[in-house]
Amino acid sequence: MNSQEKIIVIGSGIGGLVSGLILAKHGYHVQVLEKNHQIGGSLQVFSRDKKIFDTGVHYVGGLDKGENLYKIFKYLEIFDDLEMKRLDENAFDIVRLANGVSAKHGIGYDNFRAQLKRSFPDNEADVDRIADEIKLYCTYFPLYNIELESEINYVEHTEVLQVGAWEHLSTLTDNEDLVKAILGSGPLYAGLKGVTPFYVVALILNSFIKGSYRFVNGGSQIAKLLMKKIAENGGEVLRRKEVVAANYDDSGKVRSVICSDGSEFECDFVISNLHPKETIHLFGKEHFKTAYTNRVNALPNTIASFMIYLSLHENTLPYFNSNYYDYYTDNIWNEEFHFTEEWPQMTFTSAQVSKNTKEYAESISVMCYLDFNELKAWEDSVRTIVKEGSRQEEYEAFKKLCEERTLNRLEERFPGIRSKVKEIYSSTPITYRDYVSTPNGSMYGIQKDFNHTHKTQINTKTHVPNLFLTGQNIIFHGILGATIGALVTSFNFVDNKQVIEKIKMYD
Numbered sequence: 429m430n431s432q433e434k435i436i437v438i439g440s441g442i443g444g445l446v447s448g449l450i451l452a453k454h455g456y457h458v459q460v461l462e463k464n465h466q467i468g469g470s471l472q473v474f475s476r477d478k479k480i481f482d483t484g485v486h487y488v489g490g491l492d493k494g495e496n497l498y499k500i501f502k503y504l505e506i507f508d509d510l511e512m513k514r515l516d517e518n519a520f521d522i523v524r525l526a527n528g529v530s531a532k533h534g535i536g537y538d539n540f541r542a543q544l545k546r547s548f549p550d551n552e553a554d555v556d557r558i559a560d561e562i563k564l565y566c567t568y569f570p571l572y573n574i575e576l577e578s579e580i581n582y583v584e585h586t587e588v589l590q591v592g593a594w595e596h597l598s599t600l601t602d603n604e605d606l607v608k609a610i611l612g613s614g615p616l617y618a619g620l621k622g623v624t625p626f627y628v629v630a631l632i633l634n635s636f637i638k639g640s641y642r643f644v645n646g647g648s649q650i651a652k653l654l655m656k657k658i659a660e661n662g663g664e665v666l667r668r669k670e671v672v673a674a675n676y677d678d679s680g681k682v683r684s685v686i687c688s689d690g691s692e693f694e695c696d697f698v699i700s701n702l703h704p705k706e707t708i709h710l711f712g713k714e715h716f717k718t719a720y721t722n723r724v725n726a727l728p729n730t731i732a733s734f735m736i737y738l739s740l741h742e743n744t745l746p747y748f749n750s751n752y753y754d755y756y757t758d759n760i761w762n763e764e765f766h767f768t769e770e771w772p773q774m775t776f777t778s779a780q781v782s783k784n785t786k787e788y789a790e791s792i793s794v795m796c797y798l799d800f801n802e803l804k805a806w807e808d809s810v811r812t813i814v815k816e817g818s819r820q821e822e823y824e825a826f827k828k829l830c831e832e833r834t835l836n837r838l839e840e841r842f843p844g845i846r847s848k849v850k851e852i853y854s855s856t857p858i859t860y861r862d863y864v865s866t867p868n869g870s871m872y873g874i875q876k877d878f879n880h881t882h883k884t885q886i887n888t889k890t891h892v893p894n895l896f897l898t899g900q901n902i903i904f905h906g907i908l909g910a911t912i913g914a915l916v917t918s919f920n921f922v923d924n925k926q927v928i929e930k931i932k933m934y935d
């Protein structure tokens with residue numbers, strides 16, 4: 429136990445909260461500083477029309493009994509209090525291509541194969557090959573399987589990092605529609621042809637095959653439960669604390685961090701839950717090696733999104749327990765981000781689940797890709813609950829246009845939806861930039877690229893001896909990815925064997 433040592437965590441995203449909780453459980457005095465009014469980062473929700481809307485997380489995988497996230501959440505003592513709804517066993521995701529081909533992703537490998545074979549009866553062997561390959565790639569990542577070591581692993585077999593998803597799948601089947609059906613849930617990781625590695629697809633798809641769930645009344649319950657556990661372990665999460673600077677001692681260690689309200693927090697260690705680029709900016713680039721700063725600043729980030737949130741008239745749209753990935757172009761996995769006449773070329777549609785949800789959906793969220801550059805004219809404006817700035821009328825008009833275009837697309841795949849909409853709300857890449865502080869509102873931070881595997885790897889240690897990193901840029905993004913990243917961060921402080929042995933107990 430290290431009850432004397434104080435750790436400041438900057439940011440209350442899932443990565444910051446999980447790192448903070450593990451360390452609080454091990455006797456460190458943990459303070460999490462969050463700039464927003466609401467904790468959770470991309471787990472934040474908002475409420476309109478007496479309905480709760482998720483802003484980021486719509487469903488999470490790996491939560492069936494004995495699976496990776498189930499075990500970690502059990503270890504963190506939050507699993508039993510989570511209110512979740514398991515998605516449709518036979519179709520947690522439904523991919524609908526522009527040519528009318530439709531495919532379902534089922535929970536459990538047997539079901540995953542069976543559902544795909546129904547859509548691709550002439551490619552049964554290919555489906556099996558693809559499913560086997562997804563499983564195989566997951567075995568190379570020990571921590572993902574709650575192990576510290578494994579016989580085969582990506583450290584010794586770096587070649588598994590260098591395989592492109594689209595490219596690899598195209599060697600496993602000649603049927604391009606089958607490739608698209610597998611990669612259709614690409615918005616989960618902002619998949620790009622010629623860039624996204626196959627291991628990213630494998631780790632993410634596998635996690636959803638191993639138990640996909642929605643969160644009743646939103647994902648913010650994860651953040652609230654983690655905050656409660658941090659408090660029970662002697663720590664605290666403070667809101668409206670935007671860290672803006674750091675004080676260093678003569679040895680080059682951070683001694684305290686300063687918030688925008690002038691408050692100062694002393695520390696023995698700091699963990700930053702921010703994007704590495706933001707971390708360098710905040711702590712001063714003179715404290716980092718130039719080569720590191722240049723590399724991090726040059727790394728491309730994943731695309732941003734435009735979201736519409738639809739509050740529905742009562743009892744009009746039957747609740748659907750699946751997510752829909754709809755494509756309006758044959759050219760999927762290319763850069764369909766720009767606001768052309770055809771925008772949006774892809775929509776992700778998910779129904780929100782609340783305690784009252786029975787036969788009918790109360791609200792749905794729709795996500796489209798949108799390049800931040802389309803909002804360049806308004807990039808200098810900032811608006812959050814804490815910073816009440818204003819934006820020009822043109823910005824609101826652009827949002828309205830995007831809402832209309834998205835609704836038109838939705839109408840193509842959910843005929844009659846427009847008449848069921850009571851209220852419509854939306855958020856843009858600028859909203860995400862302001863609320864979560866990812867560069868240009870990027871959804872998932874640094875884009876993994878199989879052509880440059882080393883460049884996109886971010887270590888939890890930095891050149892500042894007592895400053896560490898956590899969050900979606902460490903291992904991979906998503907609730908599962910950032911949680912595993914938080915384990916890695918915590919291993920700088922606690923005995924990794926002990927933690928892993930404890931997590932493994934929850935079968």
Ligand SMILES: Cc1cc2nc3c(=O)[nH]c(=O)nc-3n(C[C@H](O)[C@H](O)[C@H](O)COP(=O)(O)OP(=O)(O)OC[C@H]3O[C@@H](n4cnc5c(N)ncnc54)[C@H](O)[C@@H]3O)c2cc1C
Pocket residue numbers: 438439440441442443444461462463464467468469470471483484485486487488489669670671672701702710733795860863864865866870871872898899900901905906907908910
């Ligand atoms: C639109 C969208 C949809 C998504 N859908 C899913 C999904 O369905 N399933 C899934 O698993 N994942 C999904 N994700 C990804 C997932 O939400 C993220 O990968 C994950 O939540 C990121 O966690 P993080 O720990 O990196 O922190 P973040 O969530 O990025 O949080 C960082 C925190 O730091 C705070 N902060 C920033 N600067 C400061 C400062 N100077 N001082 C104090 N605090 C600061 C921010 O306010 C924020 O709270 C989605 C993301 C988006 C954007």
